[in-house]
Amino acid sequence: MSTIKDNYFKLKQLENEYLTPSVIKYLLIDANNFSNFSQLILHFDNNCLNEEKLFDNAKKVINGYPYQYVLGHVDFLDINIDICPEVLIPRQESEQLCLIAKEYIDDYFKDEQIDILDLCSGSGCLSLYLKSKFYNSNVLGVDIKKRCVDLANQNIKKLSLTNIKYIQKDIESFISNNTKKYDILICNPPYIKDESSVDKQVLKYEPHDALFASPNYYFYELILSNYEKLFNDKFLIFFEIDEDLQQDLTNLINIYLKDNCTFIFKKDLYNKTRFLIIYKV
Ligand SMILES: C[S@@+](CC[C@H](N)C(=O)[O-])C[C@H]1O[C@@H](n2cnc3c(N)ncnc32)[C@H](O)[C@@H]1O
Structure with missing residues (x-):
């Protein structure tokens, strides 16, 4: 049996664009059932547990399989959420969207009780993060895919959050049947036009129904054309967007x-x- 340190250096020799030093650390933390990086450092000279699993996982990652799917969970800002191959891996850009949203909500709603809507919620990362910061909020997430909704509801339990739920619905039928008004929308819908701009590993391993929309402003138009039905008089909307959409979205706002x-x-x-932020406060 090798020590954790020995295996760290063995894996370092296999480093490639996917198996980076930080991914190696995640794989070692996982194989040894640690919960964080400090435990790994503290026990660096201990015998390594689950070596077979460690090297099997490393092999998958070296071949381009996303390490987040290998581990089954991922850090999203200061929360850790479960993830699975049918659900989009949360992106750094979405972390930035959450930080922007937090700042605006702090400024405009302070400690008020707020209703937050997360359309196309996937793993729930966006609204789980906001719920973890705004305890006074009520959160509803909507996604068309059962696996996403099950996983997001699993994440609620994992984070011990209350007054938050995810439901399975097509956004169009959700909007047409909706009778409640919300203060905040956070939304990262599918917005990619075609495969040409997408990384080949993303195309190979991540769910296409989370990526592509036709036309690529479809989800934004659906929401903006119904905004009076969805939002209270005072509201904040946070969209993640593709850079090519700026003109189309400006037109939709004007319409x-x-x-x-x-x-x-x-x-x-x-x-x-x-990012597109629309507000009336
Ligand atoms: C880009 S992913 C975003 C997931 C998550 N919000 C995030 O930021 O990681 C888009 C999500 O929209 C969902 N979706 C696709 N079409 C939908 C529809 N017609 N109605 C509701 N959700 C839909 C997909 O299942 C996917 O989870």
Whole structure:
């Protein structure tokens, strides 16, 4: 049997674009049933548990299989959520969207009781994060896919959250049957036009129904054209978007929203226009 340290250096020799040093640490934490990085460091000279699983997992990652699916969970800002291959892996851009949303909600709703809607909720990452920060909120998430809804509900339990639930519905039928009004929408819908702009590993391993929309502004138009039905007089909307959508979305706002709404596009860490915030406060 080898020590954790020995295996760390064995895996370091196999490093590639997918098996990076930080992924190696995640795999070692997982194989040894640790819960965090500090435990790994503290026990670095101990014998390594589950070596066969460790190297099997490393092999999958080296071949391009996402390490998040191998582990079955992922860090999203300061929460850790479960994930599975039928559900989109949460992205760094979505973490940024949550941080932007948190700042606006802090500014405009302070400690008020708020109703948050997460349309196309997937793993629930966006609304789980907001719920973990705004204890006074009630949260509803909606996704068309049963596996997403089951996983998001599992994440509620994992994080011991209350007043939050996920339901399985097509967004169109959700909107047409909806009678409640919300204060906040957070939404990262499918928005990619075609396969040409998508990384080959993403295409190979992640669910296509989470990626593509036709036309690519379909979900935004559905929401914006129904905004009076969905939102209270004072509201905040946070969309993740594709940078190519800026003009189309500006047109849709001009068509559907009344004058006293404000909107702003923001860039992500790669300097791409990635977020649209619309508000009336
Ligand atoms: C880009 S993923 C976003 C998931 C999650 N919100 C996130 O940020 O990681 C889009 C989600 O929309 C869901 N979806 C696709 N079509 C839908 C529809 N017609 N109605 C509701 N949800 C839909 C997919 O199942 C997928 O989970």
